[in-house]
Amino acid sequence: MIKDEQRGPVSDARERLVIAAYELFSHQGIQAVGVDAIIERSGVARQTMYRHFASKQDLVLAFLERREEVWTRKWLETEVVRRATDPQERLLAVFDVFDGWFRTSDFEGCSFINVMLEHPDRAHPVHRAAAAYLAGIRHFLEGLARQAGIADAEGFARQWHILMKGSIVAAGEGDQDAALRAKKVAAGLLEHALAPGQTPSVRPPTRKPRSAKTRAAGAAA
Amino acid sequence: MIKDEQRGPVSDARERLVIAAYELFSHQGIQAVGVDAIIERSGVARQTMYRHFASKQDLVLAFLERREEVWTRKWLETEVVRRATDPQERLLAVFDVFDGWFRTSDFEGCSFINVMLEHPDRAHPVHRAAAAYLAGIRHFLEGLARQAGIADAEGFARQWHILMKGSIVAAGEGDQDAALRAKKVAAGLLEHALAPGQTPSVRPPTRKPRSAKTRAAGAAA
DNA sequence: GGCCTATCAGACTGATCGTTCTCCCTCATT
DNA sequence: AATGAGGGAGAACGATCAGTCTGATAGGCC
Numbered sequence: 001m002i003k004d005e006q007r008g009p010v011s012d013a014r015e016r017l018v019i020a021a022y023e024l025f026s027h028q029g030i031q032a033v034g035v036d037a038i039i040e041r042s043g044v045a046r047q048t049m050y051r052h053f054a055s056k057q058d059l060v061l062a063f064l065e066r067r068e069e070v071w072t073r074k075w076l077e078t079e080v081v082r083r084a085t086d087p088q089e090r091l092l093a094v095f096d097v098f099d100g101w102f103r104t105s106d107f108e109g110c111s112f113i114n115v116m117l118e119h120p121d122r123a124h125p126v127h128r129a130a131a132a133y134l135a136g137i138r139h140f141l142e143g144l145a146r147q148a149g150i151a152d153a154e155g156f157a158r159q160w161h162i163l164m165k166g167s168i169v170a171a172g173e174g175d176q177d178a179a180l181r182a183k184k185v186a187a188g189l190l191e192h193a194l195a196p197g198q199t200p201s202v203r204p205p206t207r208k209p210r211s212a213k214t215r216a217a218g219a220a221a
Numbered sequence: 222m223i224k225d226e227q228r229g230p231v232s233d234a235r236e237r238l239v240i241a242a243y244e245l246f247s248h249q250g251i252q253a254v255g256v257d258a259i260i261e262r263s264g265v266a267r268q269t270m271y272r273h274f275a276s277k278q279d280l281v282l283a284f285l286e287r288r289e290e291v292w293t294r295k296w297l298e299t300e301v302v303r304r305a306t307d308p309q310e311r312l313l314a315v316f317d318v319f320d321g322w323f324r325t326s327d328f329e330g331c332s333f334i335n336v337m338l339e340h341p342d343r344a345h346p347v348h349r350a351a352a353a354y355l356a357g358i359r360h361f362l363e364g365l366a367r368q369a370g371i372a373d374a375e376g377f378a379r380q381w382h383i384l385m386k387g388s389i390v391a392a393g394e395g396d397q398d399a400a401l402r403a404k405k406v407a408a409g410l411l412e413h414a415l416a417p418g419q420t421p422s423v424r425p426p427t428r429k430p431r432s433a434k435t436r437a438a439g440a441a442a
Numbered sequence: 443g444g445c446c447t448a449t450c451a452g453a454c455t456g457a458t459c460g461t462t463c464t465c466c467c468t469c470a471t472t
Numbered sequence: 473a474a475t476g477a478g479g480g481a482g483a484a485c486g487a488t489c490a491g492t493c494t495g496a497t498a499g500g501c502c
Contacts, residue, residue: 013479029339031252035460045480047463056460109338113390117335118250122395131394158391159402166387169334170379173352174343181380185410192409234449256490266450268492277490 014052016042021063022070027108030060030118030126060115060126067111068133077140087147088190094141094164095183102171102179110168112137137161150193159189235273237263242284243291248329251281251339251347281336281347288332289354298361308368309411315362315385316404323392323400331389333358358382371414380410 020042170178241263337351391399
C-alpha cells in the first residue's frame with residue numbers, strides 16, 4: 001500500500017497525520033489539540049497513528065519539522081529571495097512579506113514562538129526543537145547580513161530577529177501595521193550598521209581604519 | 222468574617238488563591254496548571270475556591286489583574302521611573318530593567334504575551350484581557366514619548382513595544398543579552414525620532430533641556 | 443444559647459486526556 | 473492457498489480535567 005510518491009517514501013496515512021497536525025497545532029497550539037482531533041481530521045485509525053508516532057510529542061516534533069519546511073523555507077526564505085536580489089533589500093523584504101502575512105484573516109502567528117512559550121522548560125525536547133528552528137531563521141538572516149557586508153553579522157541578525165519576533169507578537173495583539181512599524185526601525189538599524197558612524201562595534205567591512213577622525217567624531221554618544 | 226472591603230485583605234483564602242495562581246500560571250502557563258494544583262498550593266478548600274471564582278477562567282482573569290499590579294506597575298514602571306528622571310532616559314531604562322530580569326534564574330517571560338498566545342481566539346475574554354494589559358504598557362511608553370517631545374508618540378510607543386516584546390521572546394530562547402541588543406536598536410530609534418532629520422513627520426517641539434548633558438554622558442552605555 | 447457565614451475535607455460527577463488492546467479487512471508476495 | 477504487513481473501527485485503560493455536592497468545624501453577632 002506504500003505506493004507513495006516517487007521519492008518520498010512516506011505512507012499516505014503518515015502524511016495525512018502530519019497535515020492534520022499542522023493545521024490544528026499551528027492555529028490552536030499544542031495543549032489545546034488532543035490526539036482525538038488529529039485522528040478525526042486525518043481520517044486515520046487510532047492505532048495507525050501510534051504506529052507512525054510513538055507519542056503525541058513525536059507528532060509535535062514532526063509538526064515543527066514540517067513547519068520549517070513549509071513556513072521557513074518554502075514560504076519566508078523563498079519569498080524574500082524572490083522579492084529582491086540585493087542582500088540589504090532582502091533583509092528589508094522580510095517585513096514586506098510579514099506585512100502580507102499579518103493581514104491574512106486566519107493569521108496564526110509563529111508556531112516556533114508559540115510552541116516554545118507553551119513549553120517553558122528549557123530542557124524539554126519540544127522547547128529545544130522550537131528554539132533550534134528559530135535559530136535556523138536567525139542563520140538565514142546572518143547570511144544575508146554577511147553578504148551585505150555587515151561586520152557583526154551575528155549580533156545584527158539577533159537584533160533583526162528581535163524586530164521580527166516583536167512584530168509577530170504585535171500582530172497577534174491585532175496590530176496589522178506591525179510589520180511596517182518594525183520595518184522603519186529595521187531600516188534605521190540597517191543604515192546604522194552599514195555607516196561608519198556612531199557605534200564603534202559596527203564598522204564597514206572592507207575599509208581601512210585609517211581615518212580615525214570620522215570614527216572618533218561619531219563615537220561620542 | 223469579611224471585615225475588609227475597604228482596603229487591603231479582601232479575604233485570606235482569596236488572597237492565597239491569587240498568590241498560588243500567580244506563581245503557577247506565570248511560570249507554567251494556563252493550560253498546564255490544573256485547579257487541583259492551585260488548590261493544593263494555596264491550601265484552600267475546593268469549594269472555597271469556587272465561592273470566590275465562578276470558574277477557572279475567572280481565576281485566570283484575577284491572575285492577569287494581579288500581574289499588572291505587581292509586574293507592570295510595582296516593578297517595571299516603578300523601576301523605570303526610579304532609575305531616571307528624563308523621559309528619554311526613562312525610555313531607555315526599560316531595557317536596563319529588562320536586562321536584570323533576563324538574567325534571573327527563574328525567568329518566566331511576559332505573562333501577557335504567553336497567555337495571549339495561548340488563547341489565539343481574539344474574542345476570548347482571556348485573550349482580550351491580556352491584550353488590554355499589553356496596551357496598558359504601551360500607554361505608559363506613549364506618555365514617556367510625549368514627555369520626550371516625540372511627535373508621533375503612539376507610533377513611537379508601538380515601535381518601542383515591539384522591541385521590548387521581541388527581546389522578551391529572545392530571552393525565552395535563552396539569549397541573556399537580548400535586552401542590551403534591543404537597547405542599542407532603541408537608542409537609534411530614539412535618536413532618529415528626536416532629530417529633525419530624514420523623516421519630516423518627526424520634530425522636537427517642546428524640548429526640555431533638564432540638565433541633559435550630565436545625564437546623557439553617563440547613561441548611554 | 444441560636445444563627446449566620448466562611449472555611450475545610452473529601453467524595454463524586456461526566457468529560458476528556460494520551461495510550462493500549464482486540465478484531466477484522468485488504469492486498470502484494472510467496 | 474498461505475502469509476504477513478498496513479490500515480480501519482472501536483472498546484477500554486487509568487489518569488486527570490473542571491466543576492458539584494455533602495457534611496463537619498469554627499468564630500462573630502444577635
